[in-house]
Amino acid sequence: MTDTLSVPLRDFGNLEIDAFMTPQELSIVFFAQLAVILVACRVVGWLGKRFLGQPQVVGEMIAGVCLGPSLFGLLAPELQSLIFPKESQPILFVGAQLAVGLYMFIVGLTFDTSHFVSRAKSAAAVSISGIAFPFVCAFLITPWLLQTPGLFHDKLATWEAQLFMGACIAITAFPMLARIIHEKGLSKSPLGTLALSAGAIDDAGAWCVLAIVLASFGGGPMVAIAAIGGAFIFAIFMGLFGRKLTAPLAKMMERDGGISEISLAYVLIAFALCAFAMDIAGIHAVFGGFVLGAVMPKGKFSETLREKLEPVTAVLLLPLFFTYSGLHTQLTLVNTWNLFFIALVILAVSIAAKGLACYAAARLTGEDNRTAMGIGALMNARGLMELIILNIGLQRGIIEPALFSIMVVMAIVTTLMAGPLFELVYGRHARATGLLPETTKQT
Structure with a gap:
């Protein structure tokens, strides 16, 4: 049984991913995702509280949508696909x-x-x-x-x-x-x-x-x-x-x-x-x-x-x-x-x-x-x-x-x-x- 997942060719900074994504490479992608998610949730949550009077959780929900194809994927599709590849979902x-x-x-x-x-x-x-x-x-x-x-x-x-x-x-x-x-x-x-x-x-x-x-x-x-x-x-x-x-x-x-x-x-x-x-x-x-x-x-x-x-x-x-x-x-x-x-x-x-x-x-x-x-x-x-x-x-x-x-x-x-x-x-x-x-x- 192989320990790799088949994915398209990608280049994640210094990370070269050929035909497969190994568990270690998935780990690298995950921690990059985690950093982006936390930053987005904090920023959007703060904006929601500051200007709309919304609880932090509502800002986090909106941040999640913003990180998807509706905004991030629309403005920077290649970067969005790089940070959030389907294989990591x-x-x-x-x-x-x-x-x-x-x-x-x-x-x-x-x-x-x-x-x-x-x-x-x-x-x-x-x-x-x-x-x-x-x-x-x-x-x-x-x-x-x-x-x-x-x-x-x-x-x-x-x-x-x-x-x-x-x-x-x-x-x-x-x-x-x-x-x-x-x-x-x-x-x-x-x-x-x-x-x-x-x-x-x-x-x-x-x-x-x-x-x-x-x-x-x-x-x-x-x-x-x-x-x-x-x-x-x-x-x-x-x-x-x-x-x-x-x-x-x-x-x-x-x-x-x-x-x-x-x-x-x-x-x-x-x-x-x-x-x-x-x-x-x-x-x-x-x-x-x-x-x-x-x-x-x-x-x-x-x-x-x-x-x-x-x-x-x-x-x-x-x-x-x-x-x-x-x-x-x-x-x-x-x-x-x-x-x-x-x-x-x-x-x-x-x-x-x-x-x-x-x-x-x-x-x-x-x-x-x-x-x-x-x-x-x-x-x-x-x-x-x-x-x-x-x-x-x-x-x-x-x-x-x-x-x-x-x-x-x-x-x-x-x-x-x-x-x-x-x-x-x-x-x-x-x-x-x-x-x-x-x-x-x-x-």
Whole structure:
């Protein structure tokens, strides 16, 4: 078995790559990519904060798109191909999965289950509404979209396309939502917990629907059965035994006076196993990470663990995912008035369907008007999970590059507007009335 990968002839500085790229040469390319990715994410993230008031994570998402063919590849195609050769993308893919999985584990560490229990009714109502109404809208507009060639696979049935579009419109960017909530100081607030709870249910439902589409589109019925059944069994097991199995870690911390290397190793092994379980079931590694984090002992243990893992995860790893997605986004494909009109319709329907449904559900379950508007604004952020589901759809041949790019535009716009809209309808008033401290970072 050869240890090389066949690639076109390239010249990377002093690196001469002939007919093959060896693991060492892949390593050289990867570290060059990593430097470019980190610089781009820092610069674009800073610009987004400075001039648009956006969280760092939103700037990182835009930076990922900029590094792809939509900007970097358009302005300097040879240089872009040199830094990001196709043969290196499997490495970025693995790094991206590690990033989002580990980040969602950190989110789970801060998840306040007591708030979830106290607001379970509101969370369930917001989530169900935030899934049902977008699906209704998707079922109405998808037959019209199918009339335009080059958006969906030719052999895709109408109902399959409707289910996929419904999942795309209904999904909430759970990791993105969590990071926005964290940066706005809402992590331990009732509103933040309500939004995270509803977002978690939304995403789980969307992944189950996606599993059904994949099963009908050639994956076989076992794909849907394994995904839905596996997720249910995993959630029940972790709910019943997760806390008991992880409780000794907190005792080890008390005994050692901190989280030791062996305790950290146990945690990372458990994370890898949970991510593996959800990935092999067909849901996604992020849910394995989140559920594990949610059942971990709370208090000093979870806070210390988060302090150890969060900087490397957020600063070093997460940008890999945004770049991997950006490398598959070609906004230049939206190059006709018809496609531009389709993009506007999808954007308008997505915003209205998700935001209005979540707002109405929150109001009907007793939330005040400002809280309900804040929920509607936050639930409209789709960035991270939308990119994941779109990548799966593109890789499996469900959608074509043109629709992929249109949906990426929708993901970016809805995520960009989430923070400012939340500040407008809730954040400023909450700080003025003392519901949020004045020292909260206003992103």
